[in-house]
Amino acid sequence: MNKAETAGVRLQKVLSQAGVASRRAAEDLIARGKVKVNGEPARLGRRVDPAEDVIHVSGKRVITDVETVHYALNKPRGVISTMDDEEGRLSLAEFAKGIDQRVFHVGRLDTDSEGLLLLTNDGDLANRIMHPSHGLPKTYRAQIAGILDKPTYRRLLAGVELDDGPAKADKLKIIDEHAGQSLIEITIHEGRKHIVRRLMDQAGHRVSRLVRTEIGPVRLRNLKPGTVRRLSPDEIGRLYRDVGM
Structure with missing residues (x-):
């Protein structure tokens, strides 16, 4: 030894x-x-x-370095995905005040979208999560206009053409249909801007509410909007494994 x-x-x-x-x-x-x-x-x-x-x-x-931290945040609607906004709008920094270390967010959610964001100070992990080569799946719940018929359902899984290339759902599930609207669960593995909204628009179904519920092995669970929680050792281990670290 x-x-x-x-x-x-x-x-x-x-x-x-x-x-x-x-x-x-x-x-x-x-x-x-x-x-x-x-x-x-x-x-x-x-x-x-x-x-x-x-x-x-x-x-x-x-992860045994006590200075390396990993959090899940449930971003509320109306909050911009930045740690600092020069125009004084409500940003993610408001919800990271209780974290001693300086953290940054992994990926983005547009202002009108809600749900899971990761906060960490591990730059290597963040870069791998965001890099398309690792294909980390992200799951959303979307409230859409109209009823999702079988041909459209199959087309979303097969792929549709967007202005910046083809896109498709990896998984798609209809959760509820009521009053001319549908609640669906959709999983994709890429992070192009507004990808879920654009995918559904191309299929003829406008998204009225979008909530991200999962990033790889990390789930939103019952985390309340505007609050954070530390990731568990199991979540952290699986996250690093899924991006090859």
């Missing part, structure tokens, strides 16, 4: 502080070969630097 492995903090303590498991359970994970440090299987007694070493448990990344 080299000097780097004997300096720092015991691995089981770091895993416990990260919320992965109790120290005893963490020792069991290490003994069963479920823990890797910097790509190599860890041994009992291993010490790590929480700010530098890359740790995976059962294939999922564990």
Whole structure:
């Protein structure tokens, strides 16, 4: 065991502080070969630097640097997706006041849209989430005008042509139909501007309300509008795994 492995903090303590498991359970994970440090299987007694070493448990990344933070925000309608607005409009900074670290938002929602945004200070993660090559799925609930008939339903899944290229729904579900309107759930994997609204407009159904409910493994759940919550260790691990980190 080299000097780097004997300096720092015991691995089981770091895993416990990260919320992965109790120290005893963490020792069991290490003994069963479920823990890797910097790509190599860890041994009992291993010490790590929480700010530098890359740790995976059962294939999922564990963030042990206490300065790296990840939050989910339920953006209300009427709020612009920026941390600072020169015109004094209500921005995301209003909802990040309780976060000690300086964070930035991952991706955007237009002013009239609501729902899930991620806040973090991990620039590498943010860049990978937003990069189209990783194809992280995003799920929305949309209130649309009209009843979605079967031909249109199939066309949205097959793809329609927009002014900046083809687009399609990866998944599509009709949740409710009432009074000439439909509530649908739609999943797409790209982040072009206003993509859901433009996709539905092209299909002949104007969106009157749009709420993003999922980004990859992170779900909005019962988070109230205008509030934030820390992501769980499992959500963080799955998020890093899904973007190849």
